[in-house]
Amino acid sequence: MKTIMQTINPESFRDEELEEACRILQKGGLVAFPTETVYGLGGDAMYSEASAKIYAAKGRPSDNPLIVHIADMDALEDIAQSVPEAAVKLADHFWPGPLTMIFPKKEAVPKSTTGGLETVAVRMPSHPVARALIRESGVYIAAPSANTSGRPSPTKAEHVKEDLDGRIDMILDGGAVGIGLESTIVDLSTGVPTILRPGYITGEMLEDVLGEVQVDPAILSQKMNPNIVAKAPGMKYRHYAPKGQMTIIEGDTGKVVDEINRLVKEKTDEGCSVAVIATEETKDAYACANVRSVGSRATEGSIAAGLYDILREMDHIGAEYIYAESFEKDTLGKAIMNRMLKAAAYHVIKV
């Protein structure tokens, strides 16, 4: 199949520019589009053949559920069996925005969309193109990240093209996304609200609205568990991973730099291709041909926004060994380190 590439300016576009994308979605086809978190691979969430196509295009295991994207609260009536008070409060505060909530699903939502689960994940994105696409097509859009399963999520249209060219009907290129990490997922279908995936909306922000919020133990654990029903993403599958072997070095900055320089020399001497994931503050301190800055420590947001692009670049470099600095696991740092630890398959050296 030939993938249509269409550029769209998120700051100023006319709804008519989305006509072809809408037609594709209405006919059960697939359109990749920008959201404020990462690019999504969209298909009609209420049409099981469309969600089956999403799994096929991504090579995604069929028990890893999709997120359904909506443009207004009324849509919940068609999708969710019930909407708890807590969800209404969270929606008031954080929708449209990078928060996904889990509800018991209505019969009409096909199980192929929910990975066989009786619950459904729903998000109302804030990105103007995503919102217009949902509204104009009249389709509730199932959209996981628009990458090949297991690769880093796409934060630019080029990343989507790299993975899915020829496998989907269209890519809407709205430039680089703002946040760069997937949405926070919170499960409200059981007692205490539980974070299944950390993201831009932090636990503290949720607690300010709801009171007690807990974090799924699997997020904190250092292992991937193959026996878990895919409740929280990445608990089961290796995610976000570059092809090379990535190691995170933790400790005081000076010691981290020394240890990374030592490892770089060791592997370079063995004839291996090596790369370093550094920051603006440290990038000049490394003796390595392939040093990349992921962002500035002064603004965590820049690190979140740059992370997946850098992980993909590691593959372009052809790095066999990747050494990365680590970040504080505070606020946004929690989400950043959650993704980095998975990319590194939990290889960590403490200095």
Ligand code: AMP
């Ligand atoms: P992605 O958009 O690629 O990050 O994938 C969506 C993620 O949302 C999946 O990895 C799921 O684990 C999570 N998700 C979707 N639906 C559910 C659900 N019903 N219960 C728990 N997690 C879900």
Ligand code: MG
């Ligand atoms: Mg994904």
